[in-house]
Amino acid sequence: xxxxxxxxxxxxxxxxxxxxxxxxxxxxxxxxxxxxxxxxxxxxxxxxxxxxxxxxxxxxxxxxxxxxxxxxxxxxxxxxxxxxxxxxxxxxxxxxxxxxxxxxxxxx
Numbered sequence: 001x002x003x004x005x006x007x008x009x010x011x012x013x014x015x016x017x018x019x020x021x022x023x024x025x026x027x028x029x030x031x032x033x034x035x036x037x038x039x040x041x042x043x044x045x046x047x048x049x050x051x052x053x054x055x056x057x058x059x060x061x062x063x064x065x066x067x068x069x070x071x072x073x074x075x076x077x078x079x080x081x082x083x084x085x086x087x088x089x090x091x092x093x094x095x096x097x098x099x100x101x102x103x104x105x106x107x108x
Contacts, residue, residue: 015062015085022057023077026050036078044077062088 020034027050033043040046046054051074055066058080064087074080 011088012081012085015088016081018061019058019077019081019084022054022061026054026057034077036076036081038077039075040077040080041075058084064088 016036020031023029023034023044024031027044027046029044029046038044040051051071055071058064059066062084064084066083066087070083074083
């Protein structure tokens with residue numbers, strides 16, 4: 001397995017674990033019920049207020065803002081995890097590599 005793939009898989013695992021933990025701790029849902037295919041509303045019986053509080057926790061944890069119009073797209077736990085993963089990757093890819101920053105400072 002190449003390092004890039006391993007790094008992405010590890011990051012996805014970390015996000016998965018954190019979001020599952022938030023759902024368990026913040027919403028009081030039994031861990032065995034929390035799967036990536038579980039529907040927030042049908043399977044986990046999360047109401048809209050609880051869901052909004054979960055989103056706020058996730059925004060704080062991952063230092064991101066999730067637009068309100070995205071909320072309805074998160075029908076399952078997995079859809080939310082995938083969104084957070086993609087957004088954190090976009091954020092990371094926009095940040096310059098430390099070596100690039102150092103090279104630019106040395107050159108100037």
